[in-house]
Amino acid sequence: MFDIFTDAAKRALVLAQDEAIMLGHDFVAAEHLLLGLAGTDDGLAGQVLAGQGMTAEETRRLAVGQLTADGLTAASAAEPVAALATIGIDVDDVRRRADESFGRGKFVFPRPAYVSEAKRAIERSVGEAQALGHDYVGTEHMLLGLLGADDAPGPRLVSAAGLDPAECAG
């Protein structure tokens, strides 16, 4: 499916995961996807968001606020590590060995998993591209995909920023 994503869209997806890791989150949610789009400034979505005052920094501030309000905190990434410690597996030791063999940062644990809402947003972005008759999925389609669900974090964040979803779509 991802071979039809543009380079900028792929970078936004990678950035979404990097943002989750940096924030100590165990999951990739719609908020992280929006962060990925805001941080990809050569993509159309990043330009639209920045034009509405949603720079990467501002988006991060809103996203962290939203996730915290939803009860999801930075501690979540520590839980699987603690769970493995109960059966005698020292993740830091595994990480040290993996870094030695494959280079720093290749081993990511826990690697953030997409929550179903984020998966649906990505599926919708493919649908948005098809509906427009485009044979590629760009960051603009991803933004539309994020805005597509009512009461999803994407639109809620965008509304929190005082941004009109309809205007983004236009």
Place this chain on the structure above:
Amino acid sequence: MAADNGPAALVGQVTDKDPAVGLRAVVALRRLLDELERLHVDSARDQGWSWQGIADALQVSRQSVHEKHATRRKAQGRED
């Protein structure tokens, strides 16, 4: 502190009777397994291994290893 990490203490933990503790460890272990598989599959592909060769080593079908890793690697631009 060292005594707490000895084999006897570990066996005690592995056989922790609390299902919540044990099941959490199982889920975390599965994720660790996935991460290690990803690391070694990437390494094998970068060293020129065929999907069939990787599948044989992992004792799974070529189709299942390809489904799991080829799409992801394409998305990362690491596979034609």
